[in-house]
Amino acid sequence: MSPKHDIEFALNGIRQRVTVxxxxxxxxxxxxxxxxxxxxYGCGEGECGACTIQxxxxxxxxxxxxxxxxxxxxxxxxxxxxxxxxxxxxxxxFVEHGAxxxxxxxxxxxxxxxxLLHKHxxxxxxxxxxGIEGNICRCTGYKKIVDxxxxxxxxxx
Amino acid sequence: MNVxxxxxxxxxxxxxxxxxxxxxxxxxKASGRTRYIHDIxxxxxxxxxxxxxxxxxxxxxxxxxxAAKALPGVHVVLTAADVPDxxxxxxxxxxxxxxxxxVRSQRDEIAAVAAESEEIAAAALKLIKVVYEDLPVIAxxxxxxxxxxxxxxxxxxxxxxxxxxxxxRGKADNIAMRFDYAHGDVVQGEAESDVxxxxxxxxxxxxxxxxxxxxxxxxxxxxxxLLMYSNTQVPFLHKREFAxxxxxxxxxxxxxxxxxxxxxxxxxxxxxxxxICLFLARAARRPVKxxxxxxxxxxxxxxxxxxxxxxxxxxxxxxxxxxxxVHTLHDNGAYTSWGATTPFVMMQTFSSLYRVPHCDYHTxxxxxxxxxxxxxxxxxxxxxTFAIEQQMDEMAAAIGMDPLAFRLKNAQHTGEVTxxxxxxxxxxxxxxxxxxxxxxxxxxxxxxxxxxxxxPGHLKRGIGMASMxxxxxxxxxxxxxxxxxxxxxDDFANVTLITGASEIGQGSETVLxxxxxxxxxxxxxxxxxxxxxxxxxxxxxxxHASRTTFIAGNSAIGAAKKAKTKIxxxxxxxxxxxxxxxxxxxxxxxxxxxxxxxxELSKLxxxxxxxxxxxxxxxxFYYEPPSVHQGKDYKGDVSxxxxxxxxxxxxxxxxxxxxxxxxxxxxxxxxxxxxxxLGIEGQVEGGIxxxxxxxxxxxxxIENGVMKNPNFRDYxxxxxxxxxxxxxxxxxxxxxxxPQGAKGIGEAPAICIAAxxxxxxxxxxxxxxxxxxxxxxxxxxxxxGQTPKLYWKPWVPAA
Numbered sequence: 001m002s003p004k005h006d007i008e009f010a011l012n013g014i015r016q017r018v019t020v021x022x023x024x025x026x027x028x029x030x031x032x033x034x035x036x037x038x039x040x041y042g043c044g045e046g047e048c049g050a051c052t053i054q055x056x057x058x059x060x061x062x063x064x065x066x067x068x069x070x071x072x073x074x075x076x077x078x079x080x081x082x083x084x085x086x087x088x089x090x091x092x093x094f095v096e097h098g099a100x101x102x103x104x105x106x107x108x109x110x111x112x113x114x115x116l117l118h119k120h121x122x123x124x125x126x127x128x129x130x131g132i133e134g135n136i137c138r139c140t141g142y143k144k145i146v147d148x149x150x151x152x153x154x155x156x157x
Numbered sequence: 158m159n160v161x162x163x164x165x166x167x168x169x170x171x172x173x174x175x176x177x178x179x180x181x182x183x184x185x186k187a188s189g190r191t192r193y194i195h196d197i198x199x200x201x202x203x204x205x206x207x208x209x210x211x212x213x214x215x216x217x218x219x220x221x222x223x224a225a226k227a228l229p230g231v232h233v234v235l236t237a238a239d240v241p242d243x244x245x246x247x248x249x250x251x252x253x254x255x256x257x258x259x260v261r262s263q264r265d266e267i268a269a270v271a272a273e274s275e276e277i278a279a280a281a282l283k284l285i286k287v288v289y290e291d292l293p294v295i296a297x298x299x300x301x302x303x304x305x306x307x308x309x310x311x312x313x314x315x316x317x318x319x320x321x322x323x324x325x326r327g328k329a330d331n332i333a334m335r336f337d338y339a340h341g342d343v344v345q346g347e348a349e350s351d352v353x354x355x356x357x358x359x360x361x362x363x364x365x366x367x368x369x370x371x372x373x374x375x376x377x378x379x380x381x382x383l384l385m386y387s388n389t390q391v392p393f394l395h396k397r398e399f400a401x402x403x404x405x406x407x408x409x410x411x412x413x414x415x416x417x418x419x420x421x422x423x424x425x426x427x428x429x430x431x432x433i434c435l436f437l438a439r440a441a442r443r444p445v446k447x448x449x450x451x452x453x454x455x456x457x458x459x460x461x462x463x464x465x466x467x468x469x470x471x472x473x474x475x476x477x478x479x480x481x482x483v484h485t486l487h488d489n490g491a492y493t494s495w496g497a498t499t500p501f502v503m504m505q506t507f508s509s510l511y512r513v514p515h516c517d518y519h520t521x522x523x524x525x526x527x528x529x530x531x532x533x534x535x536x537x538x539x540x541x542t543f544a545i546e547q548q549m550d551e552m553a554a555a556i557g558m559d560p561l562a563f564r565l566k567n568a569q570h571t572g573e574v575t576x577x578x579x580x581x582x583x584x585x586x587x588x589x590x591x592x593x594x595x596x597x598x599x600x601x602x603x604x605x606x607x608x609x610x611x612x613p614g615h616l617k618r619g620i621g622m623a624s625m626x627x628x629x630x631x632x633x634x635x636x637x638x639x640x641x642x643x644x645x646x647d648d649f650a651n652v653t654l655i656t657g658a659s660e661i662g663q664g665s666e667t668v669l670x671x672x673x674x675x676x677x678x679x680x681x682x683x684x685x686x687x688x689x690x691x692x693x694x695x696x697x698x699x700x701h702a703s704r705t706t707f708i709a710g711n712s713a714i715g716a717a718k719k720a721k722t723k724i725x726x727x728x729x730x731x732x733x734x735x736x737x738x739x740x741x742x743x744x745x746x747x748x749x750x751x752x753x754x755x756x757e758l759s760k761l762x763x764x765x766x767x768x769x770x771x772x773x774x775x776x777x778f779y780y781e782p783p784s785v786h787q788g789k790d791y792k793g794d795v796s797x798x799x800x801x802x803x804x805x806x807x808x809x810x811x812x813x814x815x816x817x818x819x820x821x822x823x824x825x826x827x828x829x830x831x832x833x834x835l836g837i838e839g840q841v842e843g844g845i846x847x848x849x850x851x852x853x854x855x856x857x858x859i860e861n862g863v864m865k866n867p868n869f870r871d872y873x874x875x876x877x878x879x880x881x882x883x884x885x886x887x888x889x890x891x892x893x894x895x896p897q898g899a900k901g902i903g904e905a906p907a908i909c910i911a912a913x914x915x916x917x918x919x920x921x922x923x924x925x926x927x928x929x930x931x932x933x934x935x936x937x938x939x940x941x942g943q944t945p946k947l948y949w950k951p952w953v954p955a956a
Contacts, residue, residue: 037196038189040418042368043451047869050368078189088408095183098835101843102662103186104368104418110187136869138368139420139662140839140845142877 007071011036012080014142026060027051029067031079038078038107042136049135052108053077059115061134078107087114089152096150101139109135113149122153167752168743173671174897177835178681182660186879191259194372194386194415195448202233202374205437205447206278207430208268208285209456210260213296213528213862215289217258222268224284225779226899228275233440234285240436244402245324246427249333249493251310251876252324254402254432260289261309262489263525263863264457266429270435271445288915294526296861298465298488301331301523302952309524310492323493328524333482336500336520338791340508340576343380346480346515350471352555354548357949359928360464360540362857363850365533366453366874368500369418371458372448373431374867376426382409383435388417390424390659391699392691394635402432403439414689420661421847422532423458425701426494430457455867458881459531460857462496463488464540465949468507476566480515483507484951487522489529496530497522499537501634502627504791506541509575510626511549511567516576521952526862532701538908543929546623547722548911550919560622560916561594569626571890578792579799583900585827585888586801590624591884593803597823606920615813618820619921622805623912629829629900630798630892631782632702639781640709641695644673644716646774648766650744650759652679654686654716657697658709664836665705669713670832672896676717677724678741678758695777703901707798708780710896715778725776728761769955785892798892798900801827804845806881806913812919815937817918819849819881822910826885829892829900837902841885844906850875853910856930 002023009016011034020029026043030036030053038064040108042050046061053062054076081087090113093099100106109132116123116131123131130144137145185191215485222234237243237257245253256265272278295301295309308778312327323824347353374386383405389395392412398405417424430447438445449457465486471479483504500520508516553563569575571584594600602620610617624943643655654673658665670684687693697709725736732739732755740749748757765772782797805823810816822845854873858865866872875951891898919925923950924939927947938944 031196037192041195041370043869045451045868045870048368048451070384084186091184091187094187095179098177098183098839100178100180100183100186100418101664101839102368102417103183103191104193106186107189111188123788126878129880132877134876136366136368136874136876138421138874139843140849141842141844141883142875142880143842143883144839146877147939 005068007068009070009072010074012076022068024067026053026062026065026067026070029070030062036077036079037088040104040107042105048068049112050105050108052111052135054111054115057118059112078111079112081110086117090114090117093148097144097151099140099145105135105137109137109145116149117152123150125150163581166754168745168747168754169752170742173675173830175834178667178671178833179835180664181670181681181686190934191416193369193418194374194388195369197374197386197415198446199374199376199444202444202446203271203273203441204275204278205269205271205434205445206282207266207433208282210263210265210267212260212289212291213263214292214294214943215260216292217256217260217267218288218290220244220268221286225270225281228277228281228284229235230273231270231281232443233271233437233750234268234281235436235440242404244893245322246402246429247492248426248495248497250322250324250500252492252515253660254429254436258313262528264528266433269433269437271441281585296526298486298523298525301525302521305824306331309526318576331524333493333524334522336504336518338504338508338518339516343480343482343515343517343682347471349473350479351474352552353469353471354555355467355469355553356548356927358466358468358544359947359949360466360543361929362460362463362528362859363855364458364460364857365419365421365423367419367421367423368456370451371430371451372446373434374444374446375434376444377438377442383411385412386415387412387431388424389414390420390661390701392659393657393696394699395427396691397610398427399435403435414659417661420700421534422536422701425532425699426459439577451869452867455872456864458716459494459496459535462499462530462537462540466540466544466951467951468544468548470548470552472556474556476556476558476563478511478513478567480516481507483519484948485520486952487520488527488829489522489524490527490780491524491528494529495532499875503537503541505577505579506538506545506626507568507807509579510545510624512569513576527859528864534847535908536902538625538904539911542623542625543912543915546909547915547925550621550916558605559600561590561600564590564624579793580794582828582894583798583890583892585890586624588888589803589825589827590800592888593622593805593823596884596886597807610921610923615811617812617921618807618811618918619810619919620805621805621913621916621920622803623909623916624803625905625908627800627905627908628702628796629800630796631704631708631893633784633786633795635698636786637781638698638704638708638784639779640697640712641777641779642712642716642776642926643695643777644720646720646762648759648763650679650762651683651685652677653685653687654713655694656709656713657695658688658705659700660688661700663705663840664833665700665709668706668833668836669709672713673717675897676714678719679744682850683744697924703800703903703905706899707895707901708782710899712778712780714896715780716776718774719778720774723776724758724761728755728868793842797894798829800900800902802842802905802909804909804913806910806917808914808917808921810908810918810936812922812940815933815935815940817853817936819853819914821882823884824906825888826902826905827888827890827900828902829895830889830898831887832897832899837887838885840902841906842883845883845910846880848874848910849881849908850909852929853931856932
């Protein structure tokens with residue numbers, strides 16, 4: 001067993017203190033140690049974006065980040081977007097635009113879109129497509145996801 | 158105080174059909190609350206892991222599990238020797254879940270562990286020692302059918318039980334399955350032809366890449382009954398099959414399907430990992446959860462059926478098709494799953510997409526040491542359409558006819574019965590062709606691109622079309638193709654719809670609710686759907702063959718109509734009129750003539766519940782479509798309705814690099830009738846992009862039986878910046894048997910894209926490509942004359 005470390009960080013606004021093995025990644029910590037399963041395992045290699053979270057306001061593949069590196073940081077997961085106005089609009093837009101089918105990529109896609117809208121409040125379609133390039137969806141063909149994000153962007157005008 | 162006479166309230170007519178209804182489970186999914194199988198954990202649960210073969214083809218000389226068993230935290234280690242009662246699984250019952258004497262592919266399961274944690278289970282696998290004796294690898298299906306080729310499934314030593322399966326008695330050759338079909342006389346057809354064309358096409362390996370990896374949780378209760386959390390697409394068939402594999406009473410098997418992270422056909426068969434998970438749970442007497450890694454998902458999931466295909470077709474100078482002769486070689490892989498049976502669908506496309514008076518079709522599926530192919534959205538039709546629709550363009554060019562005009566001349570119409578016996582009761586094929594061509598300005602662009610082909614510049618534009626025919630009213634591949642519904646109404650006129658239909662993300666729960674609401678005059682918010690527990694839901698044959706909207710939809714409507722009849726009869730009695738004078742609308746009983754509200758439905762139902770002769774509004778319905786099981790000659794009308802589509806693809810080809818960009822797809826789909834516009838657009842757009850991946854980027858590379866790219870880095874799925882502009886039209890042919898006139902759509906949109914892309918590249922460059930995918934290297938080599946013409950000489954073994 002690998003050495004363990006005590007770390008402290010903010011998760012969705014709540015202080016957390018956990019002990020994690022040095023080899024554990026943030027995705028495993030969120031799901032297996034903290035019991036937040038909204039963040040999904042799709043590939044474990046940073047290729048699919050299903051595990052996207054925000055760390056200090058920046059979107060990250062949580063599978064590529066060691067849990068110990070969360071020490072001292074602020075993490076936001078899909079569960080943490082619960083009371084956020086922009087996130088509410090984003091989720092509602094995903095629902096209304098038919099951007100959700102099997103839904104497995106959706107939490108990561110919403111986290112990435114939220115980050116994108118933070119950087120570009122009124123993104124055009126090309127910016128959105130580039131912004132979600134790292135998030136794979138096998139069901140929708142992306143068009144409705146792009147439309148959903150663009151619609152939230154429109155209301156920011 | 159003024160007294161005002163209360164005006165009678167009226168509710169105007171309205172319909173949900175054709176509207177945009179958000180998917181009912183989308184709010185949960187978009188907030189990360191949905192619990193997929195990966196998110197479910199039972200107390201006392203152990204973690205299962207599987208040791209797979211380190212070799213492609215080898216004899217297993219010895220397995221030593223002693224060190225793994227001794228590892229703290231390990232509960233159970235199983236090999237074939239520990240499960241002497243295991244039974245052969247799969248479509249042809251040709252392999253055991255745990256392989257005992259021989260491994261035949263890289264994915265083969267040798268041992269399994271159940272442990273306290275995934276880490277311990279993984280560590281235990283590393284402690285298992287296996288001694289192999291390598292055998293020759295048969296990686297090429299053409300080698301596998303040569304006389305004297307080493308056998309993949311030789312007869313094992315010793316006497317075998319009577320009636321034993323392939324897994325028990327072996328096979329004297331490497332032929333897994335054969336399909337031979339004919340109507341008319343192709344010799345006569347060829348004699349009548351002015352033009353005859355023959356080409357070989359090669360279709361590659363791709364795989365489903367469901368975003369949610371495979372997994373299962375299994376638990377036996379104190380009395381030995383089995384509860385499974387499973388991602389299966391066919392819970393009722395698998396309930397029986399799992400019971401067979403465990404030699405137990407099917408009545409004691411219960412399957413719960415948590416929300417599924419993508420299906421696309423991948424979950425139609427039972428795979429070794431599922432049975433192994435049951436073995437582990439049985440041995441450990443604890444719940445066992447077994448979930449794949451992404452690499453394992455690539456290695457141990459089925460693929461789309463790779464096909465080598467030689468097609469010979471003919472036509473007359475006036476554009477009339479005369480005959481088709483087809484031979485295919487299916488690389489079956491080491492074992493048989495549904496991929497081997499794709500000829501059921503392929504032959505329909507060859508025999509019946511266009512009017513073909515003479516057709517001759519042969520498939521040989523052969524065992525090799527490659528991954529085995531399963532069912533995948535489209536089920537052989539992408540492969541068949543790729544060949545047919547390229548030759549349609551070639552023949553049109555040979556007789557100097559416009560590709561659209563050539564297709565229109567041979568297109569099927571409503572009322573026709575094909576040589577294979579398929580009857581097209583609703584057929585919007587001609588409308589599909591014309592609509593897609595007009596909306597894309599096909600004929601003008603086709604001519605312009607061809608004229609500009611030899612102009613200077615390395616960027617060439619091309620446009621190509623392809624059409625398809627697919628089952629759209631179920632597919633009678635089992636003795637029944639039906640689905641059951643239970644519908645119950647509560648005190649507040651809310652409805653619980655209990656359906657046998659499975660949901661894999663396609664939106665069945667929403668469209669079924671919509672159909673019920675349409676009958677009962679209720680809003681979607683009045684519906685709760687239960688669709689995932691074999692202990693509760695009525696029987697169904699599963700989510701496949703684009704059947705759910707059609708079959709489960711008709712079933713749901715049937716149950717709703719019965720409920721409506723019951724409600725209106727009670728209301729008529731109460732209000733002293735006839736049932737015919739009443740209707741349901743806006744949550745109320747109304748007068749049919751003018752929409753005047755008679756009473757709120759909830760009030761009526763409460764009265765019903767609390768009356769002396771209390772009654773419940775609860776109905777059941779079972780729908781079985783009017784289709785037939787095909788005979789041994791494959792003739793007969795297997796589906797109650799057929800879906801049609803034409804898709805036009807526009808590309809830009811960079812002749813310096815071979816890079817093909819898909820610019821636009823214009824699709825026209827005969828869907829019978831649009832029910833949920835939002836849902837059907839999503840199905841079509843998703844299918845188009847899946848087809849784009851098949852055409853351009855996805856390629857599961859297998860070298861000598863070894864998968865070279867089992868990850869998303871090297872297996873390239875389409876991402877958002879690459880999607881084409883999509884213009885989708887729906888042709889509403891109003892099928893007489895369909896629910897509200899609708900037909901199935903699930904598979905259709907993926908089918909034409911590769912074929913239309915090939916035609917577009919030919920239009921852009923004058924060069925035709927016969928093998929997929931159209932990667933830059935393949936395109937570049939073809940454009941620069943470095944690709945010899947593919948040819949596979951059809952091989953037909955003695956009958």
